Amino acid sequence: MTSEPMSHRYVLVLAGGRGERFWPWSRPERPKQLLPLARDGGSLLAATMARASKLAPPERCLVLTSADLVERVRAECPRGTRVIGEPVGRNTAPAIAAAAMLFQRETPGASFAVLPADHAIDDRDAFAADLDRALTAAEQERVLVTIGIPPSRPETGFGYIERGAAAGERRYRVATFTEKPSRDRAEEFLRRGGFYWNAGIFAWRADVFLEALKKTRPALARALRGLAESQDFQTGLDRVLPECESISVDYAVLESADNVMVLEASFDWDDLGSWAAWARRQPRDERGNVLYGDAVAVECDDCVVVGEGGIAAALGLRSMVVVHAAGATLTCPIERGEDVRRVSDAARARSAR
Amino acid sequence: MTSEPMSHRYVLVLAGGRGERFWPWSRPERPKQLLPLARDGGSLLAATMARASKLAPPERCLVLTSADLVERVRAECPRGTRVIGEPVGRNTAPAIAAAAMLFQRETPGASFAVLPADHAIDDRDAFAADLDRALTAAEQERVLVTIGIPPSRPETGFGYIERGAAAGERRYRVATFTEKPSRDRAEEFLRRGGFYWNAGIFAWRADVFLEALKKTRPALARALRGLAESQDFQTGLDRVLPECESISVDYAVLESADNVMVLEASFDWDDLGSWAAWARRQPRDERGNVLYGDAVAVECDDCVVVGEGGIAAALGLRSMVVVHAAGATLTCPIERGEDVRRVSDAARARSAR
Numbered sequence: 001m002t003s004e005p006m007s008h009r010y011v012l013v014l015a016g017g018r019g020e021r022f023w024p025w026s027r028p029e030r031p032k033q034l035l036p037l038a039r040d041g042g043s044l045l046a047a048t049m050a051r052a053s054k055l056a057p058p059e060r061c062l063v064l065t066s067a068d069l070v071e072r073v074r075a076e077c078p079r080g081t082r083v084i085g086e087p088v089g090r091n092t093a094p095a096i097a098a099a100a101m102l103f104q105r106e107t108p109g110a111s112f113a114v115l116p117a118d119h120a121i122d123d124r125d126a127f128a129a130d131l132d133r134a135l136t137a138a139e140q141e142r143v144l145v146t147i148g149i150p151p152s153r154p155e156t157g158f159g160y161i162e163r164g165a166a167a168g169e170r171r172y173r174v175a176t177f178t179e180k181p182s183r184d185r186a187e188e189f190l191r192r193g194g195f196y197w198n199a200g201i202f203a204w205r206a207d208v209f210l211e212a213l214k215k216t217r218p219a220l221a222r223a224l225r226g227l228a229e230s231q232d233f234q235t236g237l238d239r240v241l242p243e244c245e246s247i248s249v250d251y252a253v254l255e256s257a258d259n260v261m262v263l264e265a266s267f268d269w270d271d272l273g274s275w276a277a278w279a280r281r282q283p284r285d286e287r288g289n290v291l292y293g294d295a296v297a298v299e300c301d302d303c304v305v306v307g308e309g310g311i312a313a314a315l316g317l318r319s320m321v322v323v324h325a326a327g328a329t330l331t332c333p334i335e336r337g338e339d340v341r342r343v344s345d346a347a348r349a350r351s352a353r
Numbered sequence: 354m355t356s357e358p359m360s361h362r363y364v365l366v367l368a369g370g371r372g373e374r375f376w377p378w379s380r381p382e383r384p385k386q387l388l389p390l391a392r393d394g395g396s397l398l399a400a401t402m403a404r405a406s407k408l409a410p411p412e413r414c415l416v417l418t419s420a421d422l423v424e425r426v427r428a429e430c431p432r433g434t435r436v437i438g439e440p441v442g443r444n445t446a447p448a449i450a451a452a453a454m455l456f457q458r459e460t461p462g463a464s465f466a467v468l469p470a471d472h473a474i475d476d477r478d479a480f481a482a483d484l485d486r487a488l489t490a491a492e493q494e495r496v497l498v499t500i501g502i503p504p505s506r507p508e509t510g511f512g513y514i515e516r517g518a519a520a521g522e523r524r525y526r527v528a529t530f531t532e533k534p535s536r537d538r539a540e541e542f543l544r545r546g547g548f549y550w551n552a553g554i555f556a557w558r559a560d561v562f563l564e565a566l567k568k569t570r571p572a573l574a575r576a577l578r579g580l581a582e583s584q585d586f587q588t589g590l591d592r593v594l595p596e597c598e599s600i601s602v603d604y605a606v607l608e609s610a611d612n613v614m615v616l617e618a619s620f621d622w623d624d625l626g627s628w629a630a631w632a633r634r635q636p637r638d639e640r641g642n643v644l645y646g647d648a649v650a651v652e653c654d655d656c657v658v659v660g661e662g663g664i665a666a667a668l669g670l671r672s673m674v675v676v677h678a679a680g681a682t683l684t685c686p687i688e689r690g691e692d693v694r695r696v697s698d699a700a701r702a703r704s705a706r
Binding site for chain 2: 024294296298307309310311312313314315316317320322323324327328329330331332333336339340342343344346347350
């Protein structure tokens with residue numbers, strides 16, 4: 001696929017998400033990336049690792065997750081994968097920077113792809129080809145490459161990347177980043193064209209990324225220096241991560257660096273950020289209902305009914321989500337899926353009383 | 354309250370209902386009469402026994418339930434109450450006839466009140482006074498007295514009693530019985546007046562009832578004769594009940610007998626036949642929601658949310674029932690409460706697969 005020495009390539013999988021949008025199916029001890037949401041019935045993490053395997057062998061795949069999930073995450077990964085627990089969550093910038101330091105120390109001049117663990121991507125070949133192309137550009141041109149997803153709807157929950165001057169086939173300089181726009185702006189982006197969703201999939205050389213971080217976020221770069229002194233990555237991470245600010249890589253680096261490129265994805269992509277998104281990919285019964293597990297729907301239309309460890313029954317509903325899982329129940333209109341977090345917060349507060 | 358010798362009076366409580374309308378809160382091992390649906394937070398059965406205690410002492414109260422519920426039912430009854438398990442359900446006529454034979458054998462000339470175990474009645478004094486009046490009439494005039502509830506809405510799920518000639522204060526001969534009328538007929542009944550709901554609350558002498566049964570349903574009377582030969586009521590019931598036809602007392606006796614009277618109730622009454630009926634009697638939050646147990650409602654209006662043994666969470670719903678109980682979940686519009694049985698049937702069928 002490329003002439004570049006593949007042994008310089010690593011993959012970093014970020015598997016720290018809490019996935020509260022699928023509560024009560026998802027929960028702290030089984031977040032979204034561990035749910036059987038992939039099309040093959042496996043977890044999104046396992047599917048991510050299968051895609052990663054086309055980019056690097058297991059021993060050069062690093063999975064970062066929260067400390068309490070390490071064993072469950074490891075069970076979804078190919079043997080030999082390095083799974084490391086973060087003592088605290090500090091968003092993506094510190095995690096990616098720490099991984100960059102590890103890779104650079106092991107393999108000077110290393111490049112790596114950053115993959116979120118909880119997205120759905122079906123076309124593995126197109127994915128591998130795009131990432132190879134992104135890595136090659138990152139290696140040869142010392143640029144920070146972000147994968148841009150051609151938007152299919154005026155989604156307000158994503159970040160948008162506006163492309164600038166062309167820099168190669170499906171590759172562009174980045175003109176602007178926009179975090180979660182209003183509905184009006186999102187519609188304008190789609191109308192104007194030249195905008196992509198920021199999927200959190202990146203490719204860069206470790207040294208190039210760390211140089212950029214030093215410029216854009218020097219305090220964070222300094223906070224991470226202690227890692228270099230630790231013989232063991234886990235020990236070092238446990239020591240330095242709590243001292244880092246919690247900040248996304250988009251905000252810490254990409255929005256400020258001057259060597260950022262966007263590569264337009266040729267693969268399908270879905271962040272499965274809600275019940276509605278998951279349901280779009282599931283088989284439906286003759287009345288449009290998605291039934292999963294112990295689910296019963298009587299005179300229902302266009303509903304999502306999930307029963308795990310118990311029966312979820314719906315009667316006479318339209319466009320509703322009914323979930324019974326882990327000893328709890330959620331019911332809401334499908335279009336309110338973005339707000340499930342508010343309910344899980346309220347439920348947690350109630351449990352804590 | 355009366356000059357009649359009270360030691361002739363018994364109470365029969367019918368506690369055999371399965372209460373599938375409250376599934377999954379109710380279930381075979383905890384049917385509606387055992388749920389904490391009474392206003393004081395206790396079970397409807399316990400509340401029924403408290404009312405019964407004004408009519409007869411525990412040793413002259415007989416509770417018939419299904420064999421597998423005997424211990425749970427006994428736990429809700431005053432010490433000394435006789436609780437007998439029916440080996441099979443045969444509707445009300447055989448159960449009442451068997452009890453009549455028992456009472457008549459123990460106390461020739463005995464009278465008794467028949468009380469369903471799963472209705473809600475708050476005014477215990479009015480109830481006791483009405484039943485005393487009904488029993489007195491039954492004893493003195495050898496009539497079969499049924500309590501008529503003044504209807505407050507054109508309910509189609511109840512039987513209606515049309516009153517005939519006056520026979521005393523709030524007492525009338527019965528002109529007609531109508532089982533579950535159409536909506537149109539129910540509305541006509543309310544418009545015309547002189548109709549009552551049949552609440553399944555009766556008062557009569559044991560011998561008068563058995564004479565009537567012999568005339569209206571001779572085969573059933575014959576099938577029960579074996580009871581008289583058994584020294585022990587439970588043993589006799591186990592032997593004869595399976596041989597009896599399953600038939601309601603209304604259909605077997607009241608609709609055919611010529612000595613039936615209706616006494617207009619002066620007490621409140623609700624059969625709590627649905628979630629909506631139960632909710633009408635519960636406190637509500639400022640948006641009209643009834644929250645019971647581990648229940649969370651976010652941006653909901655006029656909903657019923659019940660969480661038992663786990664959290665039930667509702668988001669953005671209007672006039673819905675959300676129940677999490679006994680490891681199962683039901684969601685339906687409140688007005689579909691009458692159809693819950695169809696879901697519990699489907700859920701059971703699913704479990705049995």
